[in-house]
Amino acid sequence: MSLRTTSPLRRSVAGAGALLAAAALLVGCTSNDPEDSGDDGGSNSAENAGSSNDDTGDTVTIGFSGPEADHGWLAAINSAAEEEAAKYDDIDFKQAEGTNDASLQISQIETFINDKVDAIVLLPTDGAALTDVARKAMDAGIPVINVDREFSSPFAARSTILGDNYGMGVSAGTYACELIAENDIADPVIAEIAGIDALPLTQDRSQGFADALKSCDQEVDNRVAAEFTVESGEAQASNLLQAAPKIDIIWNHDDDQGVGVKAAFDNANRDEFAFIGGAGSCNAMQWIKDGEMEATVLYPPTQAADGIRLARLIAQDKGMSDLVQVEVPKRIVLNAPVVTEDNLEEYEPLCFES
């Protein structure tokens, strides 16, 4: 008297079927490549003065290491760097996959040193933490290009390229002052949603913002700090809205976390303020077009791609063709323009996907 209603044959067929279904699910539902998406954020359609620098020279091995791409800007950094390296057939590109673990990123750089690469392009998860190993690379004769998050020692990099964080804050603050004057806002409530506070660049941006506001006799009334991710943006923005029942101007440092920030605004049904963003994502451009956002201040994710170009020039003993000086500059600070609906067309092609 068997209670089993399924024969072994039936069970194995069911098992095989389940396995096939799982495999189909895996193959069919995990593909993430969109249909030919055209230009992918990072590629700059406005090529600058081509010079003999772009001619094929000696093959150079470039090691690139960045943090874990947990938001669109960093993902754009990585993909722009990869694409730039692919444009040159004299670059042998080695990319260490991103990590937020300082110890692991240090061991990635150590591996590059062991491999005796010709140059290292490094966007450290924390500038101070990676300074020591960058110094070791420099001492070993490998030039290091420091991107975005600055090292704590000038000896740790041959060349540093970054956006103008202080200038970003100043641009945002100056624009805020203009808005206050234009709309004649009496006693404005100004709020700030910053990024990762532990990073010096966030402190620089806040300082720039505060200094620019001081020049029109204003100051930041409410400030919260998120972590450049959508989730943290939403959480901190909700806190902010709770803390201040009426706000006139909000500057959000980063458009990636801005997706969460905007979601918080929509959920709370609040839009009485002027919303200024930062970094220049495609979402932000769309919001400006739709009138849901006032402006955004650019912070180009192409700086790693520029870092690759610089690394190639340095490794091949070349200088920058548009400059008189023979060598590559020690420090390049990129511009931080404000994008509004007036100049949107100019900057839209440079946006990055969140």
Add this chain to the structure above:
Amino acid sequence: MSERTPAQAAAPPQDERGRVERAAVSAGERSAESPLIRFLSNPAGRNLGLVIALAILVVIGIATAGDRFASVDNMLTILRLASIIGVVSIGMTFVITGGGIDLSVGAIAALASVWSTTLATQTMAEDTHWGLMVLTALAVGAGCGLVNGVLIAYGRIAPFIATLAMLAAARGLAEIIAEKKTQIVTVDEFVDVFGGDVLGVPVLVIIFALAAAGGWVLLNRTTFGRRTLAVGGNPEAARLAGIDVRRHTALLYILLGLACGVAAVMIVARTTTGSSTHGNLWELDAIAAVVIGGTLLSGGRGTIVGSVLGVLIFTTLTNVFTLNNLDTSTQAVAKGVIIIAAVLLQQRVSARQGAP
């Protein structure tokens, strides 16, 4: 009858002892299992399994990356990466063997790293000796361990809950003290001492080796180690045997806290910074290494050698992936698979062993 001494009264009669011995012999004969399983359940055999796994990884490394993998420099890179989590894993081995668990190791290390690199501490260290920073880290680590130990042993709070609370509190305190900024080490001697090598071997690796040796001796050759195994295996029996279980449990957590303090010193040296973001997810890495090393999560059996091999397996895996420019995400999936495979194998082995 009433004149029998306690010793005579306690010892079982001769024939009783003989019966027990004969039963034991025949039980041994009955468990003539497959030689492979028997070998694997023997401590040396368990470790051999891990060594084989490590050897396979090394072969894969050489096959895919050749000289880049097999060089001395790369070996040192692997060892340097393994040292910090290795020290934590050794401490974790003791706690898990004693029947507990600690989820707060990363947060404790972060707090210790922050406390030892504040402006105040560094200024004092400049004036006196860099050892002050080390002492601060160890003290903070041991202090947090003490809090954990007291809550768990005397407060009777479940280890999972108590250390979960410590995880949040320690991380928060670290952020408050550091004001969420990265604190750079300005005391040069500190960086020089810990960043250098002795006879070509990095100081960090030497610390790891010393911790491993010390841990092995402590677990296998001292009363402390015996008591740990007893407390983890059967706390009630241990208590009846005269061991102060509560005090011993608290001591285990203090030991782990100390290990976190050492690891904090190491991470500060490696990154020349103290930060509330250090130690992220260390607890998972440490527990994974200890578990695949052969220490039972339920307590009662522990192996330092196994934990060391576990740490080396994961670090070598990371290194092979880095050398081959592979995804850290794929690697994380691989890590999960390895943990499951190791635990399943252990379960089969201990099931056969423990069957009456």
